Amino acid sequence: MSNTLLKMFTATGIGLAMSWQATAASIHGTLSFDKRAPYGALVFVPSSSQGSQRVEIDQVDKTFTTAIAVNAPGKAVVFKNSDNMDHNVYANDIRNNARFDVGLMSPGGTREVEASWQDDALIRIGCKIHPKMRAYIANINSEHFSVIEMDKTEQTYRFTLNDVPSNTRAIKVLIPGYDDLELHLDSQIAAPIDITKKSKRRGQITLTTEGLK
């Protein structure tokens, strides 16, 4: 139940942090997959100013409570264990310079990790004891983002980024296991763009915008 609620939240949830710019633009997108949809996606407007998101990820019923967490670069990430058994949290993503291991976490435990890894990348975290457990954390400089959790039943997902600066030129799309996408809003806006995994097409993304200058 709480899981469904969580999904509803994140599916419609958007980066609510308000920007100081006088903004009126919004970006709408549809992601559709040819086969089974992936784990989820993170869509964001890259920005030079830092967001303020602070990530806290808990562990309950042998699952991480957040599927894809968005962290502001430089902020530490907090891990908790509210489960009734021992867990661990680790990452071993050498390409993105993310290697940490909090050791054994007993029920009630809390650990803080310096999130000093590569920006704009989805870092997979896991539990060494329970290989089924996974979640992703991305360090991004952005005030406008949307996390889309996906599941096996749907192949099409929509998102909206509201109140983006009217001079926004690009958005990025990160999907675990897929090739990163950077979409330039001026040139690519009309036609659908391929979403690829190891360079093979796996779906398409279509964008519409309002109020962009």
Added chain:
Amino acid sequence: MNAVFRLIGTTVAIALCLATMVSYAGSYPLPDATDIEYPDDEAPSQRQIELGKALFFDPRLSENNNRPCSSCHNPDLGFGDGLKLSEGANGAPLDRHTPSLYNLAWGSAFMWDGRAMSLEEQVMMPIVAKKEMNLQALEMRNRLIEVPFYRREFIAVFGDPVLSKDSVASALAAYVRSLQVTDTPFDRYIKGDKHALSAEAKRGFELFKGKANCTKCHDGAHFTDDSFRSLGIDGDDPGRGAVIGDASLNHTFKTPGLRNVSLSAPYMHDGSLESLEAVIRFYNEGGGPAKHKDKLVTKLQLSNSEIADLVAFLGSLTQLEAHARPAQP
């Protein structure tokens, strides 16, 4: 008036709900094919599975043409071989007991120590392992490409005329993923057939979830959370610890799924327990003596009849089927 109707409607609805609840014998997650994460995001074709099956039973994949996958993973013995430790290529016993292969389609880490992250990665390991099939990839290809059946099928399934090792792995993994136990007396019981389980097995199911604490590790549709644990079995095998480079996980091994477990005695990573009853008695004593034992493994105070109930429950997770061996192509 309207309200009265609504009241009647609600009462009928509640009554119907109650009726269906009663007809359900229990509630427990069952295998769901749509939960399988295939590498290409969709199930392989039947033809790919059949190709993998031919390879699985083909002795050509071993150096001396005498050690197909099926010589250790024998379908008539629950895809194990009934031995404590299988005999390796050089006649010496292997270091670990040969596990069964059921429902790995839903798995997340493979081998007793979880060193393979996918079945595609796993299936090539025994072929090249010196102690197992001991066949190098190039020699494997040279042998297979001689066979008209393989030349034809690799082109039809993968569009691959060179029989690459990735294609071989993909076919074998597709076959292993197809080994699914989904229709057992237990499944029929959960789906509503109250008579599918004996009274012993029903009591055993309650003990499994309750007093015996088994679902702390053997949970979900396949009765495993894939977690790495030590049951206190003595030995110098570092297990998971060596794979992940973390001494705190030394001597831990993957929690096996329990579907069709009654077919693949003996049990444990070292094959040290000869029957399911021996396994339950082992847990009842609080596991093995070694210091690294998980704290979830404790003495259970089960009576002899409760032990029998648990064995009956594990027996109800069995789906018998005849596996016809394919003719060697």
